[in-house]
Amino acid sequence: MDKYLLVIISGIVAGVLVRFLVLRSDYRHYPAYPHGYFTHIALGFIAASLGAVAIPAIAKPDYVAVTFLVLAAQQFREIRNMERETLNNLEESKLIRRGNDYIEGIARVFEARNYLVIITALATSATTQWLGIKYAFITAVIFIIIALKLMRGSYIGDIVEVVEGRIHFNGSILMVDDVIIMNVGLASTREKILQDGLGVLIKPKDDDARLTLHSPGQRMAIIHDVVAVLGTKVDMNETELAPMARKNVDTGHLGFFIVPNEPDIEMLIAVIKGVPVLETAQGTTLKSFYGRKAAD
Amino acid sequence: MATTISGLILAIITTDLNKVSGGGCPVFVAKDNEEMEKVSLLLSRILGGVIHDLENGVYFIFRH
Known part of the structure; x- marks a missing residue:
C-alpha cells in the first residue's frame, strides 16, 4: 500500500505542477480571475489523479478499474464545451470581439492541456513504480519541458x-x-x-x-x-x-x-x-x- | 442580447437632392457642406452608424 501511495502521489504532484505551469494569465489569456484559476487547477488535480492511479491499478492487477479510468478520461472533453460556452457568452457584450476561431483555439488548448496532465501523471507514476522515485523526477522534468516548449505553438x-x-x-x-x-x-x-x-x-x-x-x-x-x-x-x-x-x-x-x-x-x-x-x-x-x- | 439589423443605409444627407432618388431611408437636405457635416455627425451618433462619403456631395449613414 505504501509503495502505491508513493507512486500515486508522485504522479499527482507532477501532473498538477504541469497544469500550474501552463496555466498562464497574461493580457490575452483567459482565465483572469482567482475562481477561474481554481477551477482549472482542480480539474488538473482530477486529471493528474486519473493518470496516477492507472499504473497501480494495472500492477495490482485490477483491470476493471483501468476500464473505468478510460471512461473518466472521456469527461475531459466537456472542458472544451465549458470554455467555449463561457467565452461565447462574454463575446456578446464586447466591442472588439475575439471571434469564433480564437475561442475555438483557446477551448481546444484547455482540453489538450488536461490530456497532457494525464500523460505526465501516468509517465511519472510508471517511472516511480518500476525505476524508483529518483528517476520519476527526471521523467517529470522531461514532461514539463515538453509541455512548455513543444506545446507552445507558433506565433504571428x-x-x-x-x-x-x-x-x-x-x-x-x-x-x-x-x-x-x-x-x-x-x-x-x-x-x-x-x-x-x-x-x-x-x-x-x-x-x-x-x-x-x-x-x-x-x-x-x-x-x-x-x-x-x-x-x-x-x-x-x-x-x-x-x-x-x-x-x-x-x-x-x-x-x-x-x-x-x-x-x-x-x-x-x-x-x-x-x-x-x-x-x-x-x-x-x-x-x-x-x-x-x-x-x- | 437584442437583435440589430446591420448592412443597412440608415439615412442619406446631401446638399444636392438631384443626386439621390427613391430608396427606403430618409433623405436629409443640407444647405451647405458645413451643415451636411454637422447633420451627419449627429445622425451617426444617434443612429449608431458610420458616416461614408460618396465624394459628390452625398453622405450616408451605414450600419456595418
Missing part, C-alpha cells in the same frame, strides 16, 4: 514581417501605404485618424503565412490582442475609429489600422508578433503537392 511573429505603415487619405478612402482600409466620411474624423492613428503592414514570409493572414478569424484575433494591450478609442455609437485589418489583394499583405489609447508603434508591432497562429486559420498549402507546384 514567426511567419510574418511587421513594419510601420503610413496612414493617409486618398479622397475619402483611408489607406495604410497601398492597402485600402475604409471610407471615412467626416473631415473631422479624418483629421483625428491622421493625428492619433497608427498603421502597420503585416507581410507574410511565404504562401502558408499568406493563407493564414487571409483568414478573417486570424485577423480578428490580431485586432483583439492589440486592443487588449493598447486600447482603442472606439465607443458604442462611435464605430468610425474601429481597428481594421484589410489585405492587399495582389500581394496578400495586410494593412492594419488602429486608433489606440497608447500610440506606441514599437509596442504595437511587438504585440502583433506575439499573437498566436490559430490552429483553424493556419495555412498549409506548401505542405501539399499542388500547393508547392502552384507556388513556383
Whole structure:
C-alpha cells in the first residue's frame, strides 16, 4: 500500500505542477480571475489523479478499474464545451470581439492541456513504480519541458514581417501605404485618424503565412490582442475609429489600422508578433503537392 | 442580447437632392457642406452608424 501511495502521489504532484505551469494569465489569456484559476487547477488535480492511479491499478492487477479510468478520461472533453460556452457568452457584450476561431483555439488548448496532465501523471507514476522515485523526477522534468516548449505553438511573429505603415487619405478612402482600409466620411474624423492613428503592414514570409493572414478569424484575433494591450478609442455609437485589418489583394499583405489609447508603434508591432497562429486559420498549402507546384 | 439589423443605409444627407432618388431611408437636405457635416455627425451618433462619403456631395449613414 505504501509503495502505491508513493507512486500515486508522485504522479499527482507532477501532473498538477504541469497544469500550474501552463496555466498562464497574461493580457490575452483567459482565465483572469482567482475562481477561474481554481477551477482549472482542480480539474488538473482530477486529471493528474486519473493518470496516477492507472499504473497501480494495472500492477495490482485490477483491470476493471483501468476500464473505468478510460471512461473518466472521456469527461475531459466537456472542458472544451465549458470554455467555449463561457467565452461565447462574454463575446456578446464586447466591442472588439475575439471571434469564433480564437475561442475555438483557446477551448481546444484547455482540453489538450488536461490530456497532457494525464500523460505526465501516468509517465511519472510508471517511472516511480518500476525505476524508483529518483528517476520519476527526471521523467517529470522531461514532461514539463515538453509541455512548455513543444506545446507552445507558433506565433504571428514567426511567419510574418511587421513594419510601420503610413496612414493617409486618398479622397475619402483611408489607406495604410497601398492597402485600402475604409471610407471615412467626416473631415473631422479624418483629421483625428491622421493625428492619433497608427498603421502597420503585416507581410507574410511565404504562401502558408499568406493563407493564414487571409483568414478573417486570424485577423480578428490580431485586432483583439492589440486592443487588449493598447486600447482603442472606439465607443458604442462611435464605430468610425474601429481597428481594421484589410489585405492587399495582389500581394496578400495586410494593412492594419488602429486608433489606440497608447500610440506606441514599437509596442504595437511587438504585440502583433506575439499573437498566436490559430490552429483553424493556419495555412498549409506548401505542405501539399499542388500547393508547392502552384507556388513556383 | 437584442437583435440589430446591420448592412443597412440608415439615412442619406446631401446638399444636392438631384443626386439621390427613391430608396427606403430618409433623405436629409443640407444647405451647405458645413451643415451636411454637422447633420451627419449627429445622425451617426444617434443612429449608431458610420458616416461614408460618396465624394459628390452625398453622405450616408451605414450600419456595418
